[in-house]
Amino acid sequence: MGITERKKRDFEHREQVILGASLNLFDCDEWLSVTVDQIADAAEIGKGTIYKHFSSKEEIYAKLTLDFYYGLLEQLERIDQNRSSISILGDIFKVALHYHLSQPEFRRVTQYCKRIDFKKNHSEEICNAFEKLDSRFRNLVGDILSTGMEKNEIPRTNVRQLYYCMKTCFDGSVDTVWTGYSGLEKVDIDEYIKIITQFMVAGVLGLGDLENNQIAKVYLN
Amino acid sequence: MGITERKKRDFEHREQVILGASLNLFDCDEWLSVTVDQIADAAEIGKGTIYKHFSSKEEIYAKLTLDFYYGLLEQLERIDQNRSSISILGDIFKVALHYHLSQPEFRRVTQYCKRIDFKKNHSEEICNAFEKLDSRFRNLVGDILSTGMEKNEIPRTNVRQLYYCMKTCFDGSVDTVWTGYSGLEKVDIDEYIKIITQFMVAGVLGLGDLENNQIAKVYLN
Amino acid sequence: MGITERKKRDFEHREQVILGASLNLFDCDEWLSVTVDQIADAAEIGKGTIYKHFSSKEEIYAKLTLDFYYGLLEQLERIDQNRSSISILGDIFKVALHYHLSQPEFRRVTQYCKRIDFKKNHSEEICNAFEKLDSRFRNLVGDILSTGMEKNEIPRTNVRQLYYCMKTCFDGSVDTVWTGYSGLEKVDIDEYIKIITQFMVAGVLGLGDLENNQIAKVYLN
Amino acid sequence: MGITERKKRDFEHREQVILGASLNLFDCDEWLSVTVDQIADAAEIGKGTIYKHFSSKEEIYAKLTLDFYYGLLEQLERIDQNRSSISILGDIFKVALHYHLSQPEFRRVTQYCKRIDFKKNHSEEICNAFEKLDSRFRNLVGDILSTGMEKNEIPRTNVRQLYYCMKTCFDGSVDTVWTGYSGLEKVDIDEYIKIITQFMVAGVLGLGDLENNQIAKVYLN
DNA sequence: GATGAATGAGCGTTCATTCAT
DNA sequence: CATGAATGAACGCTCATTCAT
Structure with missing residues (x-):
């Protein structure tokens, strides 16, 4: 060398x-x-x-946050895809939430960088990196959803919409595990992860089928 | 006078x-x-x-955020409770998200104040106000869920868990509508609100019934 | 009334x-x-x-200080004048120092108001009050010194000079008792007052006679 | 370099x-x-x-004051010690007072820093520096007094007490020369320095001998 | 490339004083 | 005369960023 x-x-x-x-x-x-x-x-x-x-102190914040998410993506991409789509989606939730929990030192900076105004005040390079990250997540989950619908494991519906529902649920659950981190016992959080994953699964399975549900029907009309 | x-x-x-x-x-x-x-x-x-x-500039941030949420609670508490629990929950989502959308000027400050480290660095009075707010939301939704289960409109399950699932979904959807606010067309967001509400409804209905679902069963085991 | x-x-x-x-x-x-x-x-x-x-916050400082000194003068003027001048001077010292010690709460403000720049930045009224105070002290002690010299209790010398010597010694001893107040034991301070009073007496008696002192003579020449 | x-x-x-x-x-x-x-x-x-x-504006005040006193000590330590103790003590007074007079620009800041509450609100480093300064002065004068007593040039008495008497007289005279600086003519001050030095010498010589003095005896009893 | 001394715009906060009621 | 809300000039201090070495 x-x-x-x-x-x-x-x-x-x-x-x-x-x-x-x-x-x-x-x-x-x-x-x-x-x-x-x-x-x-x-x-x-x-x-x-x-x-x-x-180039600035804020760029350190941004880079830390990006690195954190790169690490997450890496773990998610390593998940075994040779199972039912529902299992895969469930694992994605579990793995992702455990990933967050295992690195609580990223809590503050990551939360800080999520703010709209933070993202807007950055170099094009950083902005692109954040956008690319979003699109990688979108593709990862989108592909699973598409495949699941093809295999009839997931009721057919608009993929993009379903993705947004999952992302919504995911973003919210990250907030919950991290905000509650210091207050809750470990066992509570593990249980929470189990339940929220099931909730998400129920949502995915139920969303496309809602009109067949007696109770929901009333609401929809 | x-x-x-x-x-x-x-x-x-x-x-x-x-x-x-x-x-x-x-x-x-x-x-x-x-x-x-x-x-x-x-x-x-x-x-x-x-x-x-x-007492400080940051207290202005906090008070604005609190006022915003007080206004939200007021609207939510005005929702007609004489309907099916599912309808009520669905309306809560719709009303809440529209409330956020109608006041985008609160986006930045509210997002800023949600950070863990922000909440910790405040007077007891402010901290209490935030906690009280949380508990009012918890009670509002908790009561609807309990009633819904009593009336067999919602599958019986742990209320606290179900509340956290809804809150998760709600927090995430607020992020989504506000973050996306400037990029998306109005029509997209209205559609998003419809879909995420349905997703949440599907989650609430499905969570307690997941073991009866053929596809989900595989995942659960 | x-x-x-x-x-x-x-x-x-x-x-x-x-x-x-x-x-x-x-x-x-x-x-x-x-x-x-x-x-x-x-x-x-x-x-x-x-x-x-x-008229201002600083005037409060000034008035407090003036009041403190008015109280001192009152006590000094009450001292029995029908004794030897030396006894009277000694008592003045003792009484004055005990007066200071008995009101340590005046320490800070009085010390603060002694500063040159403080005195200069005041209304004519306050300035006059401080000057009048000085002159009352000067007269009080000056008269005792003059009488003492007339009665041959004090070696004849320039009264004004002798007054300045005493004032010097007095100002310094006030500093000492107040500065040391929190560090020294009561007994030390009582002893200090005794000794400094004797020192002053020795100075008053010795100053006019210094040329008759074998050791001092060497220094004077 | x-x-x-x-x-x-x-x-x-x-x-x-x-x-x-x-x-x-x-x-x-x-x-x-x-x-x-x-x-x-x-x-x-x-x-x-x-x-x-x-570290702060007040530290500038403190450093200036310390530097001023370091300069004084330097001058005092340069005084010829091969003479009678009385001569040395007299010179110390003279040199010190002239040193103060020659640098009237230090008057305000030095007076300000002498306040009790000023010294208390400082870093340990500064506090130590002030204490060390005190002890250097104490040793300088203490040694001269001890030697003087050994050589029978000064009546034997408690050295620490005698030191405090001198310091008292010195502190007071500094006040006098500086406070009076702008009001008095140069000649007055020079005379004052001569007289106060003699007064101090008289005090030192007389303090240990006071019981032999006919007039003082009356007061002491 | 690495350094860290110098920079100075910028900001939150204080508090003596005023004056309308 | 008593009040206390409103004022706004003033100031110490910070700290991200630069750039000469």
Whole structure:
């Protein structure tokens, strides 16, 4: 390995060091008042170096959040697809929620970056990354839904709409597990994950069939 | 009306003026950099006067958010309860989402105040107000679910769990309508509200009955 | 007593109430950040009323300090003058220092008001009051010194100079007893008062006679 | 001289520049309302830079005062010790008072920093510095007194007590020369310094011998 | 490329004082 | 005369970002 190559590796490695140091410092309620100085100290590098890797402090927030979701996607894409669509969707929920729970240190920064105004105030590169992320999720779940309908495992209905319903349910459940994280016992959360997954499954199965349901019919009309 | 009484009225009115002026200024992506000076100017009062009504700038955020939710509760509590539980729940969703959509100027500040770390850094009074709000929502929906089960309109299951499922779905859908607000056409959102409401209804009806569902059974085992 | 007269009395009484309330609040290290609001609350009157009695917050400081010194003068003027001048001077020291010690709550404000720049930034009335105070002290002690020299109890020398020496010693000892107040035991301070009084007496007796002192002679030449 | 070394030198030098600029601005009765902005402008540096050297505005006051006293100690320690103790003590007074007179620009800030409540509201570092200063003065004078007693130049008595008497006299005389500075003619002050020094000498010589003095005896009994 | 000293715009907050009632 | 709500100038301090070395 030549000197140039090693330098490049060092450089790339440093980005992870900065993100790691930041994440550590961000794991407290006062995380918003963590300074760039503190991050530089924790990462054991000069303050100026941080700006060689990130164009602003907010970009650190964004990159952390993106990395978190990249990790999630990786886990979701590894889920065994050779089962019924419902099983797959159920596992996606379970895996995703456990993924969130296993990394509570991302709670604050991820919640912060979800805000509309946060996303809007960023470089095109970051904006694109967030959008690409969305589309990868959309495709992942969309494909499962399409396949499920083809195989008659899921009542046929508008895929895009069904995807939005699942996403809605998913976003809400992330909020719930993370917001409740410090207050609830582990057992409650595990149970919650089980139930919300079932709720989602029931929704997916029921949505296309609602007109056949006696009780719902009244409401729909 | 005595002089003292008028003064008191004026004083109380001014709180609304401040909140109104703030809300106007907060309706843009750069809302976080709106200064207290700007708010005072917009409200046509002295800066010091603001601090007679709010102990800090963040308390303005909190009060706006609380007021928004008070308004929501008021609307929800006005919903006609003399119908099937499913119809009532469906209306709650519809009314709530339309309420959010009709006041997009609250989007940013409300999203901002939902963060865990925001809630923790506040006076006991504010914290209590947020908690009380939660409990009013919980009771409102909880009562409907209980009644629904008694009347066999909803499959019997754990009310608390079912409430969390609905809340999950609701929180997620608020995110969706608000985040998507500026990008989507009105028609899409109206359709979304219809579908997500149905999804929720399907979830509520299906959750307690999942073991009778052929497809879901496979997943559950 | 007529109504007008009573009103006048009430009004005059209120000045003392304000000063008393202020003094209470000023008896802590953070005394400089006590606000006019706090004083008004403690005095159980409206904030505006304070400004009917004092033209500014600093005037409260000044009035408190003046009152303190008026009280001191009163005590000093009550000292029995029918004894040797040395005894009288010694008593003045003792009485004055005990007076300071017995009212430590005046420490901070009095020290604060002694500053050159404080005295300069005041109304003519206040400035005059401080000057008049100085001159009353000067006369009190000056007369004793003059009488003492006439009665040959004190070596003849320049009275004004001797007065300044005594004042010097006195100012310094006030600093010492007040600064040391919280650190020293009561017994130390009582002993200190005894010793410093003797030192002053020795100075008064020795100053006019220094050329007759073998050791001092060397220094003087 | 390497680049790093020069940078360090520049940095250290800037502290003096800030202190110098502050001192200039502080030489007027309104000195307390000099702002950090004004100091930065006068020092021709950015406001933030000031906070790289001083943790607060009050620390500037403290550092100025400390520097002033360091300079005094340096002068006092340079006084020729090969003479009678009385001569040395006399010189200490003279040198110290002239030192104060020669730098009247320190008057206000030094007087301000002497206040009890000022000293209490500071970092441990600053508090220690003030204490260390006290102890250096105490040792300097204490040693001279001890030696003087050994050589029978000063009547034997309690050294600590005698030190406090001298310090008392010294503190008071500093007040006098500085307070009077702007009002008195130069000649008066020079005379005052001569007289107060003699008074102090008389006190030191007389304190231990007071019971042999006919006039004082009456007072003591 | 790495550094970290310098920067200075910017902001929230305070509080003595005023004055209409 | 008493009040206390309104005021707004004033200020200390922060900290993300830059850039000369």
